[in-house]
Amino acid sequence: MMLRSGVAYRPGAVTRQVAVPPLMPGAVLRPGAVRNAASGEAEAGERRWWLRRLREAQLRTRTATGRSSLPVLVYVLAKRSDDLGGCLAVARAHAQRQGWSVLDSYVDDLWRSEPHRRPILARALAAVRRGDASGLVCVSRTDISASDALYEQTLHLLHGAQGFLSLQHPETDL
Structure with a gap:
């Protein structure tokens, strides 16, 4: 059992009552890791749930300032210009x-x-780090990254910059 921010956490345990979820054990995913299909789907679903809770906790914290605007x-991130x-x-x-x-x-x-290899996203993140904007608004998490590990890194980067990410379609809707 590990302690994170004064909350007991057991790897694999569901921590739905925690305001900000603890870091996922083994947060770094190795490319090409082989998984059992049934357990892989369950793990992916649990990870998406956890990432959604992390993003929502950051969003609540940053938007609770009382400022209306x-x-x-x-x-x-547009694949084709007609999607734009x-x-x-x-x-x-x-x-x-x-x-x-x-x-x-x-x-x-x-x-x-x-995400760090996209110069346009890098400019948007830099604006949040400078304090020019409070956060980013995207349609879905795939605008940031389809990779759970890279998406999580971006959430932590925004959190460190005192920013947030708001999505029209939550992670668990993918």
């Missing part, structure tokens, strides 16, 4: 429903799996 950036208009509209509408002001929209068409 937080400045945010919209970030969209719809994705931007969905993300902007989501931000407006939350009462946030959209400072700018960032559109990326570089389909690289590593």
